[in-house]
Amino acid sequence: MSRSFLTLPPEVVEQTLCNVRPMDVAAVSCTCKALFKLIYQNDSHIWRNLFLQLFDDPRRSGDKRLPYDWRGELQRRMRARNIILGQRNGQSIRGTSAHKHFSAIETIIRVAFSTGDFQTQLMSRSMDWVEDVMKNAHGAGYPLLSMMGTKTDDKLLIPFEYPISTSPSEPTSLRARLCVYSGLSYEDKEVILASPLNDNNLRVRSRALVYDLDRYNQASHWGPLSWDGRRTVDWQLLLAIVLVISLNVHDHVSYVEPCLHVFHPVGFPHHALTLPQVSRVEIRLTGPVSLGIGVVWCPSATIAPQVDTASRSTAIFQDADFVEGVHVLLLHLEFVGADLDAPESKLFPDRPLLHFSGSTLSEKGHAQGKVSGHVCMTPDREVQWTLQTDADDGPLWSSVGIQIGGVGSAMGVAGIWTRAIHGMEPPTGPFWTWRLD
Known part of the structure; x- marks a missing residue:
């Protein structure tokens, strides 16, 4: 009589599942009720180990949520990765809503901020994962920074809204924030601005934002803050500042x-x-x-x-x-x-x-x-x-x-x-x- 995977001791099955990719574990759970029950049981042992394969331990970075939702957080991050890479089960997908795209970007940003203190000697698994997602997003011809599908050959589109609104849209602000964090390199690709106007000059657009004196008043605290007096960050302006400075220094x-x-x-x-x-x-x-x-x-x-x-x-x-x-x-x-x-x-x-x-x-x-x-x-x-x-x-x-x-x-x-x-x-x-x- 042939032996199945389930004839192994449960501890061996669990340990085996802890050493494979999360997406493979999800696929295995669909093969039979017994494995589904084993994988999705209340015990978080499997999911904790799967999480720690890819990410830093949140318990070491001050996350006070107890008990930690290992399965839910891992699924959320993998879902964001698949949306950004435009894939589901390894296959290309189209038609994902803008809301899901921006929720995915928010998740990526949260992963970056879930890491511990900066250390010069220790690597961060979470940041390795974030960088891998971003690199693969660009390499697959699916620019992470132009999530609305606007793409010109091999050029990245910087999400500046122009003319500037006193209430810039949340999606645009979120994309600008990701640009600031990710550190665009003008040496790697030609970077242009996604603008409804004809001129797509990076430096011109950045200067236009930075030297618009109407932006600096008491409401914005004379800095890169919102115009409504709430003292929240104006990410479009901050991105322009970073670009103007870096290009001049270069x-x-x-x-x-x-x-x-x-x-x-x-x-x-x-x-x-x-x-x-x-x-x-x-x-x-x-x-x-x-x-x-x-x-x-x-x-x-x-x-x-x-x-x-x-x-x-x-x-x-x-x-x-x-x-x-x-x-x-x-x-x-x-x-x-x-x-x-x-x-x-x-x-x-x-x-x-x-x-x-x-x-x-x-x-x-x-x-x-x-x-x-x-x-x-x-x-x-x-x-x-x-x-x-x-x-x-x-x-x-x-x-x-x-x-x-x-x-x-x-x-x-x-x-x-x-x-x-x-x-x-x-x-x-x-x-x-x-x-x-």
Whole structure:
């Protein structure tokens, strides 16, 4: 009489299933009632082992959900992967709704944020999985960043809505957020903007967003925040800031070459491949910090006021004479104290508003100016930095930025600098800071 798989001891069957791919386990469960019952029983042993094959242990990254839904979370992640890759059971699928596409992107982002603290020596299985999904999405001719099906040959489409709306759509914001996190490399592919207008120049479109002075007011806190006063991140603007800075640094600033790896592949928070050989940014919103930050400033002191914000004309940014000044400064920042009573601290009591002070440094390390500011959480759980630079005769510059990747991310802070006294004539421009030591 022939022997079946089920004649083996249950413990052996379980251990065997724990060492195969999740999709194969799902297929095996459909072969008979006995295996279905074994696989989908209340005991989470099989699903926990299947989960930990691919992802970091959530119990080590502070996930306090007990008991953890190993099966539900694994199924959710695999479903997102299949949607993004356009596959079901290895076969190409079409017609998936936009809602499911964006739910899948949200799941991928949650996976990235479920990893533990950034470590230079330890690899993250979760981040390896995320990067694999993104690479395969592009390699399969199914661009992850153009989920609505818009595709031009082998070019990625950056999801900018234009003209800019005071209420940008959630799908567009979500795609822009993923672009910021994933760290687009202009060296790998030609990147163009998905725009209803004819010109698809990446730098022109990015500049048009960044130097649109109408965006910076009290409601947006003079930074890359929403216009409605809710203090949530404007991801389209943040993406434009990152692109403007990275392209300018790539073109003009050879003396920061050792730091250029932050621009590509950059990446999601905490991943060991994000900043090799560089310590993570020590931003712990629960205690003192000591930061040494290198700052990339990309100001435009005379061009920005000429932007025609009414017609959204981009002609000035196509002019060959349009040149941005790129300045690399050094900052040394030290923790001053936490303000537990600040309104921002009430949002997340375990991550209160922190004050810091410091100085700008010359290339030789001599102090040149004083800096002060604070770090706090936004309502949408992002890390907001606010800095003020003082000259001898008073406040000079004000800067508001968002730490890309959240608490503990080594990717740095991107944002907008303006005059400290708002209401005066510009200049205004973007900046990006990152940790040097």
